Every structure is written in structure tokens, then in C-alpha cells.
Amino acid sequence: MKLEEILKERFGYSNFRSGQKEVISSLLAGKNTLAMLPTGTGKSLCYQLPGYMLEGQVLIVSPLLSLMQDQVDQLKVNGEKSVIAINSFLSFDEKLTAMKQLSRFKFIFISPEMMLTEQVLARLKSLKIALFVIDEAHCISQWGHDFRPDYLKLGYVRKQLQNPLTIALTATATSEVRGDIIRTLSIQESEQIIYSVNRPNITMAVEHFHHYREKRDRLIQLVTKLEGPGIIYFSSKKMAEQMAADLRLQGIGNVMPYHGGLEQETRMLIQQQFLHGQLDLICATSAFGMGINKENIRYVIHFHMPMQFESYVQEIGRAGRDGQPSIAFMLYTSGDETLQHQLIEGELPDEPQITLLENWLQEHKTNPQNLAGLEEELSLICGFNEIQLRLTFDYLKNYSLGKNISSVCDEFKLYIKKRLESKRRKIEEMVRWISSEKCRRIQLLEYFEEMPKIQNSDCCDHCGFSITTFERTNFPLHKQRDNEEQSWKERLAEILLRKREEER
DNA sequence: CGTGTTCCACATAAGTGGAACACGGTGCGTTATT
Numbered sequence: 001m002k003l004e005e006i007l008k009e010r011f012g013y014s015n016f017r018s019g020q021k022e023v024i025s026s027l028l029a030g031k032n033t034l035a036m037l038p039t040g041t042g043k044s045l046c047y048q049l050p051g052y053m054l055e056g057q058v059l060i061v062s063p064l065l066s067l068m069q070d071q072v073d074q075l076k077v078n079g080e081k082s083v084i085a086i087n088s089f090l091s092f093d094e095k096l097t098a099m100k101q102l103s104r105f106k107f108i109f110i111s112p113e114m115m116l117t118e119q120v121l122a123r124l125k126s127l128k129i130a131l132f133v134i135d136e137a138h139c140i141s142q143w144g145h146d147f148r149p150d151y152l153k154l155g156y157v158r159k160q161l162q163n164p165l166t167i168a169l170t171a172t173a174t175s176e177v178r179g180d181i182i183r184t185l186s187i188q189e190s191e192q193i194i195y196s197v198n199r200p201n202i203t204m205a206v207e208h209f210h211h212y213r214e215k216r217d218r219l220i221q222l223v224t225k226l227e228g229p230g231i232i233y234f235s236s237k238k239m240a241e242q243m244a245a246d247l248r249l250q251g252i253g254n255v256m257p258y259h260g261g262l263e264q265e266t267r268m269l270i271q272q273q274f275l276h277g278q279l280d281l282i283c284a285t286s287a288f289g290m291g292i293n294k295e296n297i298r299y300v301i302h303f304h305m306p307m308q309f310e311s312y313v314q315e316i317g318r319a320g321r322d323g324q325p326s327i328a329f330m331l332y333t334s335g336d337e338t339l340q341h342q343l344i345e346g347e348l349p350d351e352p353q354i355t356l357l358e359n360w361l362q363e364h365k366t367n368p369q370n371l372a373g374l375e376e377e378l379s380l381i382c383g384f385n386e387i388q389l390r391l392t393f394d395y396l397k398n399y400s401l402g403k404n405i406s407s408v409c410d411e412f413k414l415y416i417k418k419r420l421e422s423k424r425r426k427i428e429e430m431v432r433w434i435s436s437e438k439c440r441r442i443q444l445l446e447y448f449e450e451m452p453k454i455q456n457s458d459c460c461d462h463c464g465f466s467i468t469t470f471e472r473t474n475f476p477l478h479k480q481r482d483n484e485e486q487s488w489k490e491r492l493a494e495i496l497l498r499k500r501e502e503e504r
Numbered sequence: 505c506g507t508g509t510t511c512c513a514c515a516t517a518a519g520t521g522g523a524a525c526a527c528g529g530t531g532c533g534t535t536a537t538t
Binding site for chain 2: 063064065087088092095096097098099100101102111112113114117119120122123142143147148150212235236237238239242259260261285286287307311333335336337338339340342343344346347387
């Protein structure tokens with residue numbers, strides 16, 4: 001049967017979108033594949049369709065529980081029953097049952113962390129994996145080196161699974177990140193299918209301010225002026241909440257904050273409301289975005305700059321999926337980057353902390369290979385937070401074999417130093433782009449090593465654009481709806497917001 | 505660096521001015537096991 005026929009039969013589509021067929025053919029030819037396809041291309045089809053054609057199971061590594069949930073639901077809607085997500089949403093009993101019957105499932109979604117637990121890995125090894133899928137594969141590079149070290153062990157997992165046919169999917173990866181992905185997964189012989197990151201319908205603009213107040217005023221003005229829906233990105237949870245509350249008070253619209261500190265349930269609720277048009281503005285941290293597939297987002301404003309250019313591209317790329325003109329504003333006050341610098345320093349342990357650790361290990365003649373049970377004590381002594389602790393334990397466990405304590409700690413210090421340097425460089429790259437006088441788009445494309453493309457209108461603030469394109473056409477901003485018309489979700493959201501405000 | 509919170513002096517009632525200080529993002533997993 002031809003691919004198109006299967007597409008029609010299984011998924012009900014008549015045509016592939018650009019890139020899909022190429023990726024699928026590559027996989028069916030038995031080639032490991034790294035695919036960088038524009039957002040909204042339908043990346044999940046790239047593993048679902050070949051999954052049906054190959055004998056065995058499809059194992060999908062996903063970075064977020066909510067993303068797994070979405071994908072599972074989507075498959076179920078399409079009539080696929082043998083699909084499961086192995087994660088902490090399952091109760092102990094459910095997990096037990098699932099593990100027993102694992103071979104029954106065609107599509108298995110899982111997090112890197114779960115996959116690396118001994119029992120789960122042992123069970124996975126007994127399966128016949130037809131296709132190993134790394135969704136949002138840039139996470140390997142973005143998170144694997146510190147925040148979620150298990151991401152770097154996907155290569156080990158792959159080896160344990162007898163090197164199954166592998167596909168890494170992403171929308172944004174520089175050649176450096178792609179190299180990272182390929183190296184980590186050991187898929188050197190892979191086919192790379194790379195599409196442009198350029199999004200011609202997204203205008204980019206940067207504005208400079210002298211003071212926070214001016215920037216804040218401008219934000220309010222923009223939000224009032226621009227046609228929504230929109231997303232505003234902050235690097236602080238508190239500020240995202242504050243601004244959401246302020247905008248709400250000013251009657252600027254149906255605004256909610258979104259960040260990692262909110263209850264899982266609240267987050268899902270807000271995300272759903274935004275997707276369904278009951279909210280038209282989200283004040284978010286970088287937690288918001290992955291898996292958000294909303295067609296008509298008209299603008300993205302950065303009140304704080306992201307940590308790196310890739311994040312910026314991902315974040316603005318959430319606008320204009322419908323192809324309609326959309327705009328990305330970056331609001332910058334000189335010195336904004338210090339917040340980013342502060343954040344990266346807090347993520348990694350510093351030299352004094354590692355020295356404290358080293359001394360303790362020497363004194364107690366402890367084998368760095370076996371630190372289990374010492375988490376609490378060492379956190380207290382060295383002042384590690386959760387993330388620092390995990391990275392430290394992980395590093396010692398993986399790189400200390402056959403070495404003495406002081407040389408491992410020296411190597412670890414060097415590793416941290418290099419990580420910090422690399423992260424600082426990325427922040428500086430972001431600042432350079434903000435301060436530069438050149439066309440924003442050309443620089444963006446250069447960053448991703450693409451040939452610059454000619455853009456005629458509404459390119460960026462250096463090439464000229466007209467804000468009227470993006471202004472609201474219909475006033476007043478929000479028609480008041482009857483209470484009866486409000487869904488229970490909206491009402492609940494309001495209660496939640498009020499509760500949070502009272503708590504403050 | 506900027507913002508928000510706390511606390512104190514001032515002064516004699518309730519609240520202001522301001523110094524000192526803390527804080528800042530991203531997410532899996534989380535028991536007893538097939």
C-alpha cells in the first residue's frame with residue numbers, strides 16, 4: 001500500500017504536509033532520523049504512521065506529563081486503544097498492571113526519568129521496540145547537561161534496547177544542538193531532515209527603555225492596542241502573577257498567570273481556557289508553551305528576555321500558526337540580563353560548595369559511587385538546592401569510577417565552569433541581538449546557519465513595519481458576557497484567582 | 505538590578521519614610537515491584 005493510502009485510511013488526510021513524507025520514508029528505509037520541522041507540521045504523524053507499518057512497539061520519550069497526556073488523548077480520539085503513558089499519574093496498582101501487560105500496547109509514552117528506573121528499563125528491554133522516538137529532542141541539549149541529567153542518558157537507554165530505529169523530533173535546534181542530539185543518542189549515521197526556522201508572518205521588534213516604569217507603561221499600552229490573543233513572557237513567577245492581576249484590575253481582559261509554581265490542575269485549566277478562547281492573555285514564565293497548539297495567537301511580548309536565542313525563537317514561534325500577520329515585541333531595559341545571569345548561577349553548584357563536599361567525602365572516606373541516603377546531610381552541609389544536589393550526585397556517580405575524590409571534584413569544578421561559560425555566552429548572544437542595528441531576521445537565520453531570505457514588509461524594527469497591521473479593529477476590548485454564559489471552568493478560574501489574591 | 509517585604513524611628517494616632525534584606529525558571533520522580 002502506498003503511504004498516501006495509509007494516510008487516508010488511518011488518519012483521514014489526503015495529503016502530507018511538507019516534511020512529513022520525507023521523514024516517514026527515511027524511517028521506513030531503516031535510517032535513524034533527526035527531523036527539524038516547523039511547529040504545527042504535525043510531528044506526531046511522523047512516528048505514528050511508520051509505527052503502524054513496523055512490527056513491534058513505538059516508545060516515545062516526552063519531556064512533559066501534560067504533553068504525554070495530550071498525545072495519548074489524541075491517539076485515543078483517533079481510535080487507537082493500545083496506547084499508554086507510563087508516569088507518575090499512574091497509581092502504584094495501575095503501574096503494576098501496566099508493566100505486566102506492557103507488550104499489549106502499540107504506543108508507549110514515557111519520561112526519561114521513568115525510563116531510567118531499573119525495573120522499568122528491565123521491562124522495556126524485553127519488548128520489541130520498532131521505533132524509539134525522542135519528542136522535543138532539543139531538550140537533550142537544553143536540559144540534559146544540568147536541569148534534567150537523565151536526558152543525557154537516552155543514549156545508554158537506546159543501547160540497552162539494542163539500538164532500535166530512532167527518530168529525534170524538534171522544531172528549533174542550531175547545528176550545535178543537533179550535534180548534541182546525535183552524539184547523545186549515538187545515531188551518527190542518521191538522516192537529517194532540516195526545515196527553515198523562518199516564520200515570515202511574525203514581525204520582530206525590540207524596544208529599549210531606561211526604566212522599569214517606562215517599560216511597564218509600554219507593556220500596558222501594547223496590550224491595550226494589540227489584537228489578541230497574546231502571551232507575555234516574564235522571567236519571574238511573581239511578576240507574571242502581579243502583572244496578570246494588574247491587567248485584570250485595569251479591565252484589560254481575560255488574563256491569567258501561568259508558571260511552574262501553580263498546581264498542576266490550575267495549569268491545565270488555564271492552558272485549556274487559553275486554547276479555547278476563554279482567556280485572551282497569558283502572563284507566563286518559560287513554563288508556558290511546549291505543546292501549545294493554538295492557531296491564532298497574534299502577539300508574543302517579552303517583558304524579560306529569555307536565557308538563549310533558541311528559547312526566544314521557540315517562544316515567538318507560538319504566534320501566528322495560522323499564517324496570519326503576528327508580532328513579537330521584546331521590551332528591554334539595560335541590565336535586564338543580570339536576572340538571567342543570577343538564575344544560571346543558582347542552578348549550578350559553585351566552587352566553595354564543591355570544596356565543602358570534597359572535604360566531607362575525604363573526612364568520611366566515602367565512596368562517591370555510593371552516596372545514596374546522604375542527600376539530606378550533604379544538602380545541609382554544602383547548601384545544595386534540589387537541582388544542584390541532583391546534578392552533583394549524578395556527576396559523581398557517573399564519572400568517579402576508579403578516580404580519587406579530589407580529582408573527580410576538580411573535574412566537576414571544571415565542568416561547572418564550562419557550563420556557566422556556555423550559558424553566559426548564550427545570554428550575551430541574546431543581548432547582542434537585542435542591541436544590534438542589523439535586520440533581526442537575517443541575524444536569526446544566521447544563528448541557525450540558514451541562508452538569509454528577503455522579506456518585503458513587516459520584517460522587523462530595523463526593516464520597517466507598521467504597527468497598525470497588528471492593532472485591534474474591534475472595540476470595546478471585551479464584550480461583557482452574561483454570567484450564565486460563563487463555563488464552569490471560567491468560574492472556577494476566577495475563584496482560584498481570587499483565592500490566590502487573598503492569600504497574598 | 506529591581507521589586508517587594510519587613511521593620512523601625514518618629515511620635516503620641518495612625519500612618520509615613522526609608523533602611524535592610526530577600527529573592528528571582530525550566531520538571532521529572534517521590535512506598536512496597538512486574
